Amino acid sequence: MDDESLEDWFCREVLPLERSLTHFIRRNTRVADDVMDLRHDVYELAITGARKGLPDSTRAYLFTIARNHLINRAKRARIVSFDLVADLEAIDKDIDLLEAERHLDARDALRQVQAGLENLSPRVREIVRLRKIEGLNVRETAERLGIGKDAVNHQLMMGMKALADFMAGGPGKIVRPKLVRRRKKDAKP
Amino acid sequence: MSRAQQANDRAAQFIIAQEEGDWDETSKAQLGAWLAECDGNKAAYWRLKHSWRKADRIGALGHGIMAAEQGNRRSRRRWWIPAAAAAAIMIAFGGVYEQWPQKFSSPHQTAGYETPVGGLKTVALSDGTHIQLNTASRVRTSVTARRREAWLESGEAFFEVAHREGAPFVVHVGDRQVTVLGTKFSVRRDGNKVKVAVLEGRVRVEELEDGRPVRSAVIVGGDIALAENAAMLVTSRSAQAVENALAWRQGMLEFNQIPLSEVVAEFNRYNTRQIVVTDADAAAFRIGGMFPASDPDAFVRLLRDAYGLKVVKSDSLIEISS
Numbered sequence: 480m481d482d483e484s485l486e487d488w489f490c491r492e493v494l495p496l497e498r499s500l501t502h503f504i505r506r507n508t509r510v511a512d513d514v515m516d517l518r519h520d521v522y523e524l525a526i527t528g529a530r531k532g533l534p535d536s537t538r539a540y541l542f543t544i545a546r547n548h549l550i551n552r553a554k555r556a557r558i559v560s561f562d563l564v565a566d567l568e569a570i571d572k573d574i575d576l577l578e579a580e581r582h583l584d585a586r587d588a589l590r591q592v593q594a595g596l597e598n599l600s601p602r603v604r605e606i607v608r609l610r611k612i613e614g615l616n617v618r619e620t621a622e623r624l625g626i627g628k629d630a631v632n633h634q635l636m637m638g639m640k641a642l643a644d645f646m647a648g649g650p651g652k653i654v655r656p657k658l659v660r661r662r663k664k665d666a667k668p
Numbered sequence: 669m670s671r672a673q674q675a676n677d678r679a680a681q682f683i684i685a686q687e688e689g690d691w692d693e694t695s696k697a698q699l700g701a702w703l704a705e706c707d708g709n710k711a712a713y714w715r716l717k718h719s720w721r722k723a724d725r726i727g728a729l730g731h732g733i734m735a736a737e738q739g740n741r742r743s744r745r746r747w748w749i750p751a752a753a754a755a756a757i758m759i760a761f762g763g764v765y766e767q768w769p770q771k772f773s774s775p776h777q778t779a780g781y782e783t784p785v786g787g788l789k790t791v792a793l794s795d796g797t798h799i800q801l802n803t804a805s806r807v808r809t810s811v812t813a814r815r816r817e818a819w820l821e822s823g824e825a826f827f828e829v830a831h832r833e834g835a836p837f838v839v840h841v842g843d844r845q846v847t848v849l850g851t852k853f854s855v856r857r858d859g860n861k862v863k864v865a866v867l868e869g870r871v872r873v874e875e876l877e878d879g880r881p882v883r884s885a886v887i888v889g890g891d892i893a894l895a896e897n898a899a900m901l902v903t904s905r906s907a908q909a910v911e912n913a914l915a916w917r918q919g920m921l922e923f924n925q926i927p928l929s930e931v932v933a934e935f936n937r938y939n940t941r942q943i944v945v946t947d948a949d950a951a952a953f954r955i956g957g958m959f960p961a962s963d964p965d966a967f968v969r970l971l972r973d974a975y976g977l978k979v980v981k982s983d984s985l986i987e988i989s990s
Contacts, residue, residue, distance in 0.1 A: 490718040519672030522711035636680040643719035
C-alpha cells in the first residue's frame with residue numbers, strides 16, 4: 480500500500496469519523512487534555528495497520544484500535560474500571576447514530592467551513608480570509624495588517640488547526656500553547 | 669508540548685511554507701524526511717492539509733462570505749468592520765482604492781488614509797471630525813451612527829473630534845485604545861511606544877489584553893501620556909510640552925534643550941535624506957528652537973555656523989561630527 484492511497488483512504492474514510500472517535504475517547508478518558516494525544520495515537524496505529532491492506536470496514540477497524548489502545552493504556556495506568564470496559568463494549572451502538580455526518584454534500588461542506596471561520600477570533604479569521612479569499616501570502620498579509628511575519632505565521636497555524644478541529648466536529652477553538660498543561664511522557668504508550 | 673501538538677504544529681508549518689512560493693527541493697526533502705519519521709506525522713499532516721484544502725471553498729465565494737455574516741450582528745461587529753476596513757486600507761493613495769459593494773458599505777463609512785515621508789495631510793470624516801496626519805502615517809477609520817473608530821497603524825495623527833452624544837470616538841493604537849467624547853489630541857505610534865498628547869478636553873487611555881481593558885488612565889488638556897508595553901507615564905500640566913509636541917501641525921519641529929541625537933531622529937522621520945551623528949560628543953549637544961521639518965539643510969547649516977560642528981553632505985546622507 481503506497482502512501483498516496485493511504486492518504487486518500489485516511490481523508491476519505493477515517494477523517495469523517497473524527498467526531499465520533501473524539502466523542503468516544505473523551506467519554507473514556509479521565510484527563511481532558513489527553514483526548515487529542517490519544518486520537519493522534521489512534522490515527523497513527525490505524526495508518527500503520529492499514530499499510531498491509533485497507534480494512535473492509537474502516538469504522539469497525541478504527542474503533543477496535545481505539546478500544547484496544549484505551550484498554551492498554553488503562554492497564555498500564557492500573558486504573559481499569561468496570562465502567563470503562565462496559566462502555567467500551569458499547570461502541571457499536573454509538574457510531575451508527577453518527578454515521579449520517581459522513582455524507583456531507585458540497586453545500587454542507589461550505590457551510591461547515593463558514594461556521595468554522597466564524598468560530599475563529601477576529602484577527603485569526605481575518606488572516607485566514609486574506610489567505611483564502613484575497614490570496615495574500617504571509618509577507619503581504621504582514622504588510623497589509625502592519626504586523627510581523629512571525630505573528631502572521633503563528634496565527635495562520637492556529638487558524639489552520641482550529642479549522643481542522645471544527646470541521647471534524649470538535650469545538651474548533653484555538654488552542655493557545657499557554658493553556659495546555661505539560662504532561663508526563665510516561666502517560667503515553 | 670505533547671507529541672500530537674508537536675506533530676500538528678510542524679505539519680501546519682510545512683503547509684504554510686508550501687504555499688509561500690519559496691518551496692524548493694530542500695524543503696520538499698525536509699517534509700519527506702519528517703513524514704517518514706512516523707505515521708503519526710503523516711496523520712497530522714494529511715488531516716490538516718485535507719481541512720485546509722476544504723477551506724479553499726470559501727475562496728470561491730469571494731466577498732459573498734460577507735453576506736452570510738450580515739444576519740449576525742455580533743459577529744459582524746467583531747469581524748466585518750475590521751475586515752472591511754483592513755481590506756480598504758490605505759490603498760486610496762496608491763490610486764487603486766477598492767470600492768466595496770454598496771450593500772455592504774452603506775451602513776458604515778470606512779476609509780484608509782496615509783502620508784508619505786515628509787507628508788502632512790488633513791482629512792475630514794463624515795461626522796465632522798478632522799484628522800491631521802503627520803509624516804509617514806497610516807490611519808483607517810470607521811464611522812457609524814453608534815460608534816466612531818480609528819486605527820492608527822503607524823506614525824502620528826492629530827484628532828479634532830466633533831462632539832456627538834452617545835457615540836464615543838475610539839482610537840486604537842496597538843494594544844491601547846483612546847476613548848473620547850469631543851476633544852483635540854494627538855496620538856503617535858512608534859513600534860510599541862504610544863504617545864498621547866491632549867490639547868483640549870479629556871481622553872481615556874486604556875491598555876487592552878485579549879480585547880478587554882485591563883488598565884486605564886484619564887488624561888486632560890496639557891497632559892502627555894507615554895506608554896510602552898505595560899508601563900504608562902503621564903506628565904501633567906505642561907501646556908508648553910503639548911504645544912511643542914504639536915508643532916508639526918504647522919510643519920515645524922520645536923525642541924526644548926533636547927540632545928542632538930533625539931532631534932536628528934525627529935528630523936529623520938520627515939525626510940528620506942537621513943541625518944547621521946557620527947560621534948557621541950556631538951550627539952549629546954543640547955538643542956533648543958523651532959525648525960521647519962522639511963528643511964534639514966537649514967537645520968544643519970545652523971549646527972555648522974552656530975555650534976561649529978562638521979557637516980558632510982551626500983545625496984542620501986548628511987553626516988555630522990564634532
